[in-house]
Amino acid sequence: MKIQKNKEWRAPRIRPKNIELLENLSNAVAVSGDERAVRKIVLSKIKDLVDDFQMDALGNILATKKGKGRNLPKVMLAAHMDEVGFMISSDEGKGFYRFEIVGGIDPRQLAGKPVLVGKDRIPGVIGAKAIHLASSRERKNSISVDSLRIDLGPGNSKKIQSGTWAGFATKFSQIGPSLRGKALDDRVGVATIIALLENPPENIDLLVAFTVQEEVGLRGAKVAAYTLAPDMAIALDCTPSLDMPLWDGKENVEYRSKIGQGPAIYIGDGATLADPRLVSLIRNVGDEYKIPYQIRQPGKGGTDAGNIHKQREGIPSISISVPGRYLHTAASIIRLKDWKNTISLLHASLSHINNQTLKGDRRR
Amino acid sequence: MKSLIKALTEITGPSGYEEKIRDFIIDQIKDHVDNFEVDALGNLIVRKGNKASNGKVIMLAAHLDEIGIMITHVDANGFARFSTLGGVYPRNMAGGRVRFLNGDSGIIGMEPGGTIKSVPDIAKMYVDFGVTTKKDCPVNIGDVACFERTFTDLGDRIVAKAMDDRVGIAILIELLKNAKTGPNQIVGVFTTQEEVGTRGAASAAFGVMPDIGIAIDVTITGDTPNANLMEVALGKGPAIKIKDSGMISDPKVVKWMVETATHAKIPFQREILAAGWTDAKAIQVSRDGVPAGCISIPCRYVHSPSEMIDINDVTNAIKLLSNLVSKTISI
Numbered sequence: 001m002k003i004q005k006n007k008e009w010r011a012p013r014i015r016p017k018n019i020e021l022l023e024n025l026s027n028a029v030a031v032s033g034d035e036r037a038v039r040k041i042v043l044s045k046i047k048d049l050v051d052d053f054q055m056d057a058l059g060n061i062l063a064t065k066k067g068k069g070r071n072l073p074k075v076m077l078a079a080h081m082d083e084v085g086f087m088i089s090s091d092e093g094k095g096f097y098r099f100e101i102v103g104g105i106d107p108r109q110l111a112g113k114p115v116l117v118g119k120d121r122i123p124g125v126i127g128a129k130a131i132h133l134a135s136s137r138e139r140k141n142s143i144s145v146d147s148l149r150i151d152l153g154p155g156n157s158k159k160i161q162s163g164t165w166a167g168f169a170t171k172f173s174q175i176g177p178s179l180r181g182k183a184l185d186d187r188v189g190v191a192t193i194i195a196l197l198e199n200p201p202e203n204i205d206l207l208v209a210f211t212v213q214e215e216v217g218l219r220g221a222k223v224a225a226y227t228l229a230p231d232m233a234i235a236l237d238c239t240p241s242l243d244m245p246l247w248d249g250k251e252n253v254e255y256r257s258k259i260g261q262g263p264a265i266y267i268g269d270g271a272t273l274a275d276p277r278l279v280s281l282i283r284n285v286g287d288e289y290k291i292p293y294q295i296r297q298p299g300k301g302g303t304d305a306g307n308i309h310k311q312r313e314g315i316p317s318i319s320i321s322v323p324g325r326y327l328h329t330a331a332s333i334i335r336l337k338d339w340k341n342t343i344s345l346l347h348a349s350l351s352h353i354n355n356q357t358l359k360g361d362r363r364r
Numbered sequence: 365m366k367s368l369i370k371a372l373t374e375i376t377g378p379s380g381y382e383e384k385i386r387d388f389i390i391d392q393i394k395d396h397v398d399n400f401e402v403d404a405l406g407n408l409i410v411r412k413g414n415k416a417s418n419g420k421v422i423m424l425a426a427h428l429d430e431i432g433i434m435i436t437h438v439d440a441n442g443f444a445r446f447s448t449l450g451g452v453y454p455r456n457m458a459g460g461r462v463r464f465l466n467g468d469s470g471i472i473g474m475e476p477g478g479t480i481k482s483v484p485d486i487a488k489m490y491v492d493f494g495v496t497t498k499k500d501c502p503v504n505i506g507d508v509a510c511f512e513r514t515f516t517d518l519g520d521r522i523v524a525k526a527m528d529d530r531v532g533i534a535i536l537i538e539l540l541k542n543a544k545t546g547p548n549q550i551v552g553v554f555t556t557q558e559e560v561g562t563r564g565a566a567s568a569a570f571g572v573m574p575d576i577g578i579a580i581d582v583t584i585t586g587d588t589p590n591a592n593l594m595e596v597a598l599g600k601g602p603a604i605k606i607k608d609s610g611m612i613s614d615p616k617v618v619k620w621m622v623e624t625a626t627h628a629k630i631p632f633q634r635e636i637l638a639a640g641w642t643d644a645k646a647i648q649v650s651r652d653g654v655p656a657g658c659i660s661i662p663c664r665y666v667h668s669p670s671e672m673i674d675i676n677d678v679t680n681a682i683k684l685l686s687n688l689v690s691k692t693i694s695i
Contacts, residue, residue, distance in 0.1 A: 253437045253445050254487065267506035268434050268449070273380030273557060279506075295505045297436040299447040314405035314567030362406035362556075363383035364465065 003284040003352055011291075011344040012199040014336070019174065021045065022191040022339075026181035029116050029167035031085030032102050032216045035059055038081040042190060042210050049197040050208070060224045061210040068202045073353050076207045076230035076315070077196070077346075078221055078304040079189030079237065080214030083182070084328050085167035086115065088150070088160050095157045096149040097124075099166065103215030108142040109329045114169040115150055118160055123169060124152040168330040177260075178333050185327045186214065188339055189236035192322075195343050201350040211304055218271065221304035225311035232278065232316045232358060234346070235305040238334065239264050239296055239321035255297065257323035260335045262292030263342035266319040269299065271306025275316035276364045281357060282318065285349045291341055296321060316358055320346060365678060366522060368392075369534045370515040373524035376463050378432025378508045379449045379560045382406055384465070385428050385530075389537060389554055396541045397552075407568040408554040413545025420693050423551045423574035423654075424539065424685070425565050425643040426532030426581065427558030430525070431667055432510040433462060435491070435503050442495035444470070444503055448486055450559030455483045456668045462491060462509040468502040469512055470494075513669040520599065520674050527671035529558065531661050531678060532580035538682050544690040555643050562610075565643035569650035576617065576655050576693070577647035580681070582673070583608075583635050583660035592638070596662045599674040601631030602681035605658035610641025611648055616695040617657035621688065628687045630680050635660050655695060659685060 021041075030038040042061055046053060053063035061081075066072075084103030091097055097117070101107070111128030126148055131139070150166060152159070172181035181187075193208055200206055207228040212220035225233065243258040257264040265282055266274045286293040296319075309317035322342050324334040377385035386408050390400065393410060400410040408428070415421055431450035438444045460472045470491035474484050491509070495501050503509075511525040524530070533554060540552050551572050556564035558581075569577060583603050586594030596603050604621045605613050625632040637660075648656035659681055664672040 251439050253439055255437075268380065268447075273449075273560065276381070297447075298434040298506060299436060309405070310563050310566050312567065313571040314403055314407070314564070316404050358404070361383065361386070361402040362404070364381060 003288045005288045012347050014340050018195050023172040025187035025190055026172040026183055030081055031165045031167050032082040032213045034165040035081040035212045045194050058220050058223055059212040060220045063208045065200045065206040067204050072205045074205045074207055074230040076228050076233035077193050078209040078211055078235045079193050080186045080211045082212055082215050084215050088162050088164045090162050095152045095154045099150050105328050107145050110148055111143055113330045115166050116169045117166040118164045122152055122156055124150045127151040170330045177335055180331055180333050184324055184332045184334050185238035188238050188322045192236050192343055204353050214304055218304050218307040222307040225308040233308045235303040235319040237303040237321045238324045240327045241323045241325045257296050259323045261294045263345050264294050264296035264321045264323050266296050267298055269301045271302025272309055274318040278318040282349045286345055289348045291345045372530035372533055373515055373526045376510045378510050379429040379557045381508050382428035382556050392537050393540050405564050405567050406556040407564045410552040413549045415549040416547035418692050419547030420575040421549045422689055423572050423577045425553045425555050425579045426536045427529045427555045429559050430510050431559050432508055435505050435507045438498050438501045440498055442497050442501040443490040445490050451667050454486055461512040463512040464507055464509040511669040521672055523670050523672045525669045527673050528582040528666050531673055535580050535681050539685050543686045546690040547692055548689055550689050558643055562643050562646035566646040569647040579642040579644035579658040581642040582663035583637050584666050585662045585664055596633050596635050598662050599676055600633050602677055602684055603633045603635035603660040605635045605660055608637035608641045609639050610645035613657040614655040617655050620695050624687050625684050630684045
């Protein structure tokens with residue numbers, strides 16, 4: 001598919017207010033199943049930008065922004081509102097609480113991390129024995145979740161019921177070229193869609209889903225795609241980078257993605273084999289518009305596209321991610337320029353979608 | 365029949381990239397059916413016959429795709445790393461060759477380490493194209509390949525890569541060419557992405573809305589030295605699936621199949637598969653539910669480059685399916 005660059009096209013700009021929005025989104029605590037805090041921010045931002053919006057039974061926000069004209073392609077964009085975190089499982093007295101992990105967190109990441117618990121965001125810490133008191137054998141092993149407690153202090157004993165959500169407490173900050181915060185997976189996707197709604201392409205009908213429960217199995221996206229029934233879909237997410245140099249100087253062949261190298265386009269992951277027509281469209285747009293991009297290394301993992309593409313009679317789908325280091329920990333890092341290029345690549349790609357984009361069979 | 369199976373197994377069609385095999389099938393069936401279409405996920409949906417008031421819409425599904433690999437990185441010296449598409453077992457890779465969609469071939473190499481008996485992870489393997497630089501490497505990240513292995517005719521037994529599920533495809537082609545449909549409509553669905561999680565069948569079934577769904581696929585056997593206990597053997601007839609780890613066949617469908625085979629004196633076996641599933645798993649739970657079952661072709665060494673079947677099981681499967689779809693069905 002040949003792409004002719006539209007000389008009138010201008011990249012949407014990321015303004016300080018967009019970064020401020022990402023900061024607010026990153027700082028909000030919205031663990032899978034309890035996405036209220038992010039939903040509230042999203043609703044306040046999009047209500048004047050879209051033609052209509054609704055919250056569905058699972059808590060997804062579904063919105064539409066129509067283009068100019070009739071019978072335009074219906075393109076779904078999805079970003080998930082939820083983040084990995086914790087759920088209190090029992091009160092052990094004196095302000096100690098037992099907890100379970102919600103979503104995927106490596107237990108080695110837990111000890112010593114500050115957390116916020118419940119609706120009142122009570123600050124606490126995941127406690128572990130100080131090094132002074134730990135034996136040399138203990139220091140070699142990771143501590144299982146069963147052995148860890150959230151410590152809220154004696155004043156908060158009996159205040160939290162089991163079933164209460166908790167999340168990491170890290171505050172967002174901008175550090176040189178990078179943005180650091182918790183839950184950038186996938187608040188950066190949420191902020192990307194909002195930036196796009198501020199500069200919507202007029203050649204398509206945009207169907208937007210801010211989804212719930214992605215981190216526990218792409219659950220919200222499944223029903224969102226059923227309701228929206230789009231012609232095609234793009235999931236916007238954040239993908240882990242393992243791009244650090246190797247200690248022995250060998251070539252790193254398992255980097256997954258590299259921060260600073262542009263938006264990561266998916267060809268295949270554990271949940272989706274991206275539609276080859278959409279892959280070539282987005283790659284060609286990147287080449288013609290000279291927007292840097294990278295191909296995410298195929299392998300495991302998944303995005304909302306995993307459940308969107310199987311919905312109804314099949315929905316051609318792809319994912320684009322901002323690469324990020326240390327995802328699913330208390331502090332992840334992305335590059336601001338990768339985010340800017342993601343918005344540019346997405347905006348330019350959407351501007352080239354038409355009723356011919358999926359004409360012909362799925363093939364390379 | 366053997367020549368059709370040979371031709372089908374020689375085509376490269378890993379999950380998600382089934383266009384070559386789909387084109388081949390369209391060429392085979394287009395003059396024998398009422399209509400065909402290709403849906404959003406690449407499923408080829410073929411209709412034959414009209415449903416009468418006492419008839420059923422019967423979805424017969426065989427999957428186009430085979431297991432394969434996808435390139436993840438080409439290093440400075442031109443070696444290409446890969447991840448897998450579907451259930452590729454590391455132990456089957458040693459000494460193997462792979463062929464890419466564009467026809468390029470390479471051999472599977474492995475990093476040293478471990479012992480002579482141990483099998484490394486896929487992450488320690490690479491494709492060697494005989495080149496020395498990244499620039500000369502004929503493939504790039506995202507390119508896909510399948511096992512390269514010739515078809516071998518051993519008489520009643522035939523061997524090839526991708527017998528799973530090209531033998532099912534061959535059966536469905538024969539059926540669409542020759543079967544009488546009676547009061548029923550046959551919807552032959554050549555599905556995509558089965559090996560990565562019955563993805564094509566799920567969306568196809570949503571669109572087809574069948575009254576009955578039947579997968580045609582391979583199943584493993586218990587007839588080799590020290591094999592796990594399993595009743596199914598090569599050459600003893602098609603297997604009527606009762607249960608696998610993804611689906612419990614509708615008992616009414618099983619009864620219909622068993623009675624039809626018994627009445628027509630077609631040999632058959634009863635299949636209970638401990639681990640594995642077919643497109644029927646996805647069809648069964650489509651929309652408000654579909655009575656589903658599966659006719660399996662016994663196959664040794666499934667997901668290896670040399671999958672073995674017995675041609676008599678194929679012939680009998682065609683007979684059984686022809687009998688099933690051509691009569692009034694009361695379930």
